[in-house]
Amino acid sequence: xxGVTQSPTHLIKTRGQQVTLRCSPKSGHDTVSWxxxxxxxxxxxxxxxxxxxxxxxxxxxxxxxxHQFPNYSSELNVNALLLGDSALYxxxxxxxxxxxxxxxxFFGEGSRLTVL
Amino acid sequence: xQSVAQPEDQVNVAEGNPxxxxxxxxxxxxxxLFWYVQYPNRGLQFLLKYITGDNLVKGSYGFxxxxxxxxxxxHLKKPSALVSDSALYFCAVRDxxxxxxxxxxxxxxxxxxxxx
Numbered sequence: 001x002x003g004v005t006q007s008p009t010h011l012i013k014t015r016g017q018q019v020t021l022r023c024s025p026k027s028g029h030d031t032v033s034w035x036x037x038x039x040x041x042x043x044x045x046x047x048x049x050x051x052x053x054x055x056x057x058x059x060x061x062x063x064x065x066x067h068q069f070p071n072y073s074s075e076l077n078v079n080a081l082l083l084g085d086s087a088l089y090x091x092x093x094x095x096x097x098x099x100x101x102x103x104x105x106f107f108g109e110g111s112r113l114t115v116l
Numbered sequence: 117x118q119s120v121a122q123p124e125d126q127v128n129v130a131e132g133n134p135x136x137x138x139x140x141x142x143x144x145x146x147x148x149l150f151w152y153v154q155y156p157n158r159g160l161q162f163l164l165k166y167i168t169g170d171n172l173v174k175g176s177y178g179f180x181x182x183x184x185x186x187x188x189x190x191h192l193k194k195p196s197a198l199v200s201d202s203a204l205y206f207c208a209v210r211d212x213x214x215x216x217x218x219x220x221x222x223x224x225x226x227x228x229x230x231x232x
Contacts, residue, residue: 110158
């Protein structure tokens with residue numbers, strides 16, 4: 001059973017560029033969330049997708065956008081990169097149904113973005 | 117606002133000794149609490165969760181956590197530490213907002229070092 005997979009694992013960009021990160025959720029999961037983990041910090045929630053719509057958003061600027069596809073996979077896009085965007089970007093998935101909202105999130109191994 | 121505090125940046129313990137990693141929380145309503153572990157250059161792995169019921173929760177790899185409502189704490193414990201337990205540990209609370217099922221609020225993390 002494949003877990004949450006993310007690509008690429010590492011990438012280097014320069015300021016002002018744009019980046020796209022990809023995530024395939026765990027088999028059977030339909031909800032995807034994205035987190036940013038800066039060095040030495042805990043992960044911070046960026047946004048969540050369910051049924052191809054953004055359902056909830058954290059305190060991140062509009063430069064951060066996303067998409068969910070019909071097969072539940074997801075992309076995170078970051079425009080106009082800043083040095084401060086350097087971080088490990090984690091994707092998490094879960095299976096969501098009404099009344100079954102206590103399950104844990106399953107995380108991928110992340111995409112490490114370095115902005116020079 | 118929901119928050120989690122991990123008061124120790126690092127915990128050092130000798131192999132075979134019991135370990136405790138501390139976590140306190142602040143929530144409105146009933147807390148949904150989680151512990152995750154992160155090994156170097158890896159994503160987060162779920163250890164255990166408290167939703168309701170017994171205050172002592174058992175999880176993966178021999179870990180357990182004690183929920184204490186009066187002290188608003190959710191400390192992670194293990195009776196006998198292994199060198200392989202050395203990693204970064206995160207406590208998290210689920211956001212209580214309606215629909216916040218995928219938004220976890222993480223602490224800053226505690227680095228556990230188990231010495232032979």
